[in-house]
Amino acid sequence: MAGATPEPGLDTESAGWVRRLQARGNDRESAVRDLHDLLQRGARREVRRRCAGTGVSGRELVDLATQAADDATYAVLAKVAQFRGESRFTTWAYRFVVLEVSRKVGRHFWRQPRAELTEEDWNRLPDALGAPPDHVAEVRELSRAVRRAVDDLTDHQRRIFEGAVLQGISLDALAVRYDTTRNALYKTLYDARRKIRASLVAEGYLGDEPSKEVRAHE
Numbered sequence: 001m002a003g004a005t006p007e008p009g010l011d012t013e014s015a016g017w018v019r020r021l022q023a024r025g026n027d028r029e030s031a032v033r034d035l036h037d038l039l040q041r042g043a044r045r046e047v048r049r050r051c052a053g054t055g056v057s058g059r060e061l062v063d064l065a066t067q068a069a070d071d072a073t074y075a076v077l078a079k080v081a082q083f084r085g086e087s088r089f090t091t092w093a094y095r096f097v098v099l100e101v102s103r104k105v106g107r108h109f110w111r112q113p114r115a116e117l118t119e120e121d122w123n124r125l126p127d128a129l130g131a132p133p134d135h136v137a138e139v140r141e142l143s144r145a146v147r148r149a150v151d152d153l154t155d156h157q158r159r160i161f162e163g164a165v166l167q168g169i170s171l172d173a174l175a176v177r178y179d180t181t182r183n184a185l186y187k188t189l190y191d192a193r194r195k196i197r198a199s200l201v202a203e204g205y206l207g208d209e210p211s212k213e214v215r216a217h218e
Helices: 012-021 025-050 058-082 089-109 119-123 139-151 155-166 171-177 182-202 212-217
Strands: none
Touching (some): 025 089, 089 171, 139 182, 171 182
């Protein structure tokens, strides 16, 4: 509500943001411009981080960041009265831009057609799974074992594993495609890797010492 008093107990900076954004006329317009500039800078940093290695750059990157900042600004303005000060206002507002960047980057990815998996993709898989050099030398045999293990995954695990590991699709993009969250995909991918590794251990291709990646999640 315009002119509402900020929640008591807010830090000075946060209270200032809330007061200005709930003001009227030129004061509010100035605050909205400042908010958009803040979120624009944050969006550019976040887009660069999430798009590293994807080929998204230049005008394309700026456009994605601007779209995310625009939508995040509207979201903050719609919910500013709900801000209760559990964190600094800028930290709270930045969460909106992170969410919007995730959505924009994910949707942008699927605008481009994806190539089918190739034999070379599968042959790179043992190294991606942390197979030691002596096994990588037998890459074709090990690749066949990995493919058998992938076939034993659930349909969902297989789609996520092939997308993330073989095709290098970002988790942001996969989250958009399968209407889920990054955290849920991390869990799916972790479970898939463990099942594949267990299969390779059982067939004698790998030792039973957990990989660094598996240990990091335990």
